[in-house]
Amino acid sequence: MSVSTHRRASGATLRGRLEGVDRSLPVWVATALAIVALMALPLAWLGYMSVGAEQGTTFGHYREVFRDEALRKALWHTLVLAFWTGLVSVALGAPLAWLTARTNVPGKKLIRALVMASFVTPPFLGAFAWVMLAGPNAGLLNRMWRDLTGATDPLLDIFTMSGLVFVVTMYTFPYVYIMLANTLALIASDLEDAAAIHGAGRLGVALTITLPLVAPAIVSGFILAVLQALALFGSPAILALPAGFHTITTQVWSFFHFPPKVEQAAAVSIPLLLATALLLLMQKRLLGRRGYATVGGKGGQRRTIALGIWRYPALAAVFVVMAGSIFLPYAVLAKAAFARAWAQPLTWSNVTLANFTFTLFEYSSTKAAILNTVELGLATATMGAGLAALLSYVTNRRLVVGHQLVAFLALAPVVIPGVVLAVALFIAYTRPPFVLYGTLAILFVAYLTKEMPVGYAQSDATFRSIPPDLEEAGRILGAGRLRVLRDVTAPLARSGIIAAWCFIFIGVIRELSASIILFTPNTRVMSVVIFDLKEEGQFGAIAVLGLAMLAMTFATVSVVQAALGRDVLGVKE
Amino acid sequence: MIRRILSLTGLVALMLAVAVPVLAQDARVEAAKKEGKVVWYTSLVLPSAEKVAKLFEAAYPGVKVEVHRTGSERILQRVMQELTANIKNADVVHTSDAGHFVFLKDKKLLMPYTPAGVDKFPPGFKDKDGYYFGLRATVTAIFYNTKLMSAAEAPKTWKDLLDPKWKGKLVTAHPSYSGVVATHVLALEKQYGWDYFKQLGQNKLMIVQSAADTPTTVVSGERIVAVNGGEYSAYQLKKKGNPIEIIYPKEGVPLIVSPTAITSFAPHPNAAKLFTDFTFTREIQQVMADSEGLYTGHPDVKYPTDKPKLGDLKLLSADAEELQKRNEEIKKRFVEFFGA
Incomplete structure (x- = not known):
């Protein structure tokens, strides 16, 4: 009796275990393989290379790197850039978020559309545009300033650290905006009302109630902005190098100049990787530690604050910011595309279509680069969105043992800056057993790794918003898991997955910091061609390709908007 | 047409x-x-x-x-x-x-x-x-913007460029990118030593990459004088009517x-x-x-x-063997003096 129960029980657990294994095994094997190929192997090579010597191991590369005064300077510049970018991004993004989320500022839809536009604009295009706007002598704004005032000194000098911070911030503040707008939309006004009833003034309410409630979101937005600035390559290359200073990313890139110093590149990459990981850990702690019930809930009223006579001045202020990130840069790009000489006024004799004919028809690299970009975009977005959907479905429905680990691994690449990823992939895939360098595959691997967290986060949110009840109803009515997946889950998740696809696609077509190290002449992508043209000073051609890139980006954005029925920034109004 | x-x-x-x-x-x-x-x-x-x-x-x-x-x-x-x-x-x-x-x-x-x-x-x-x-x-030469400076004011020799009055007005291309400029740097180093570049670095030059981009920078007016660059690029711009003039210093021009x-x-x-x-x-x-x-x-x-x-120009040349041997040194010293 006792034996038979025992047997039955063990049979049940065995069956249970088998069932568990049955489902988990393929998922785990696939995930493990993907992680090894995408991250573990390259990072292991990176670490190995940084301590590798002719014989045994050495910390010589680290010593060499950190004793080098030029490198220490580059490190310092990176810290300054990242810190100020974070700070100014908060100073711009936070008030903007508050205006659109909580006040009756006019034109909210337009403002959100503009923030979204600066969110998706490739920062290196912005930097390039600002060279034409605020180069100290030829910059159009400085010329106007001199003409108006008769001054001899420039109004702005973009080839400085503050110029660099300004340009980077213009395309980074949306990160703060998104964090904060989404949080503000979830905070009910009851607490603020309570404080007001107890006699606090408007400022008092803001300082004692609202600010502490949104503080984690602000700090978190700050950290996101800092991370962006740490990882950027294009803007420093365009603005810092002419001014005679390096950041860590441009320094890593220059280690690949002949004769290459890959070991030193690896030795610089590791600390950058650790710094990024540390910052993200801090952000997670900040957001995770305090579970504000007030932030979590969707209930409660959010009252709109009337700005009174400040409505239009506030809108004007918003437009000033947007002039910096959108209006002026886009206008000057368009001008350069149609001008023989970008620095001269657009008179009839200066108008030309030659830049278009040269770039699109005579310059033989253009077509190949556009094709490569689109091909990589389609492949990465499809594979990435598919993988992200699968993984997030599995983790959300807890289908496998250790699903938390799957989720963690899918998000983990977020700590790897593009340049570091590229150095690691370069080392790993220029040698047997996998020689991918020289093919589009190595760029595909880089992009897939880099975009995985974005795709996963989007899909995760999608599946989270689909309650399991509907699926369970399907199962109760006799449908198998696959049928439920096809008839119930898939239709509900479709728009979210399309959005993930588009986010990845946008990320891929603008990618520069990894591509610049991994490309070969046959695998050039648009961003690399633009950078090449920048090095040669072909402004007209860059402007044409830049406009093409923006057109592709905004076409994709409109697909997301249609799929989601809302804008790409997150919350509904 | x-x-x-x-x-x-x-x-x-x-x-x-x-x-x-x-x-x-x-x-x-x-x-x-x-x-x-x-x-x-x-x-x-x-x-x-x-x-x-x-x-x-x-x-x-x-x-x-x-x-x-x-x-x-x-x-x-x-x-x-x-x-x-x-x-x-x-x-x-x-x-x-x-x-x-x-x-x-x-x-x-x-x-x-x-x-x-x-x-x-x-x-x-x-x-x-x-x-x-x-x-x-081609040769490397000095270029200046004719709209922003008269011929009389323009620098005439390589050493003229060391005058502090040019601070913030000069542009150079980069020997880590351009072979023309790498050769130019070696040819002038042999003539004047590294000290020349050390002093030039004091004038806070704008750094572009290509030897073709120094003349375009001068034409745009972003800097008034280019301290090096491919003469053929400047010549093409000049022929198209851009405000640029080429100066071939008497001490000699590096031949590339x-x-x-x-x-x-x-x-x-x-x-x-x-x-x-x-x-x-x-x-x-x-x-x-x-x-x-x-x-x-x-x-x-x-x-x-x-x-x-x-044949009418005094030419300075750099030996190929020496260029090869000193390639890394040229790039390193340039970064040391000019910052990036």
Whole structure:
């Protein structure tokens, strides 16, 4: 009796275990393989290379790197850039978020559309545009300033650290905006009302109630902005190098100049990787530690604050910011595309279509680069969105043992800056057993790794918003898991997955910091061609390709908007 | 429109001119056609490189030229990086850093090939072992913006540029990108020592990458004076009516002869030979002199009258062997003095 129960029980657990294994095994094997190929192997090579010597191991590369005064300077510049970018991004993004989320500022839809536009604009295009706007002598704004005032000194000098911070911030503040707008939309006004009833003034309410409630979101937005600035390559290359200073990313890139110093590149990459990981850990702690019930809930009223006579001045202020990130840069790009000489006024004799004919028809690299970009975009977005959907479905429905680990691994690449990823992939895939360098595959691997967290986060949110009840109803009515997946889950998740696809696609077509190290002449992508043209000073051609890139980006954005029925920034109004 | 007609007639003339030798080398052309293309890693500025490619494709239909244009130093980086992954892509390598060819020859990466007609070229254009030959030449010079400065105010000599009054007004290209500038730096270092560059660095120069970008920066007005750069790029801009003037310092101007060679691993060797021969024909050498403003080694080439003859200039030269040996030093010292 006792034996038979025992047997039955063990049979049940065995069956249970088998069932568990049955489902988990393929998922785990696939995930493990993907992680090894995408991250573990390259990072292991990176670490190995940084301590590798002719014989045994050495910390010589680290010593060499950190004793080098030029490198220490580059490190310092990176810290300054990242810190100020974070700070100014908060100073711009936070008030903007508050205006659109909580006040009756006019034109909210337009403002959100503009923030979204600066969110998706490739920062290196912005930097390039600002060279034409605020180069100290030829910059159009400085010329106007001199003409108006008769001054001899420039109004702005973009080839400085503050110029660099300004340009980077213009395309980074949306990160703060998104964090904060989404949080503000979830905070009910009851607490603020309570404080007001107890006699606090408007400022008092803001300082004692609202600010502490949104503080984690602000700090978190700050950290996101800092991370962006740490990882950027294009803007420093365009603005810092002419001014005679390096950041860590441009320094890593220059280690690949002949004769290459890959070991030193690896030795610089590791600390950058650790710094990024540390910052993200801090952000997670900040957001995770305090579970504000007030932030979590969707209930409660959010009252709109009337700005009174400040409505239009506030809108004007918003437009000033947007002039910096959108209006002026886009206008000057368009001008350069149609001008023989970008620095001269657009008179009839200066108008030309030659830049278009040269770039699109005579310059033989253009077509190949556009094709490569689109091909990589389609492949990465499809594979990435598919993988992200699968993984997030599995983790959300807890289908496998250790699903938390799957989720963690899918998000983990977020700590790897593009340049570091590229150095690691370069080392790993220029040698047997996998020689991918020289093919589009190595760029595909880089992009897939880099975009995985974005795709996963989007899909995760999608599946989270689909309650399991509907699926369970399907199962109760006799449908198998696959049928439920096809008839119930898939239709509900479709728009979210399309959005993930588009986010990845946008990320891929603008990618520069990894591509610049991994490309070969046959695998050039648009961003690399633009950078090449920048090095040669072909402004007209860059402007044409830049406009093409923006057109592709905004076409994709409109697909997301249609799929989601809302804008790409997150919350509904 | 007129320009188009001119270039069309030029094209027809060119096709007629090459038609005769083509008949004689039918077999070679067929072999090249079978290969279908030639991959050209070149540092010749982009529009000029595309023009040469188009002329070749018109002369030999069925053989495409794949132009991969970047700075000389980047080209060497690409070739060597690709070889570490065992990628054999480049057929013809053409840079403005003669040291590269010493290096590549030492590594046995070049194929010995003497293009037709180069025996008439002066010695400075020929490798004694027959691996590489000077396709074109230019000098580096000082350029200034004529709208923003009078000829009287302009610097006359290399040393004039050291005057602190030029602070914030100068632009330089980068020897980690441009072979022209790497050669220029060595030639002036031999003349004045590193101290010259150390002092020049005090004037807070704007740093661009390509030797073709210093004249465009001057034309845009972003900086008034370029302390180096490819004279042929400045000449092209000047001819198009841009406000730029070229100064050839009396102490001498660095001469940059840009060699070309076929790689030992060329995947399209026949097309590579055909293309190399084509680029050394009088017609193409004349195109380089006429519309591109380059000097060449071809004795029969006629030069535009609005620029000095090579023989009238005092030339400073840098030895290829020395360029190769001091390549890293040149880049390192430059970064030390100019910041990046």
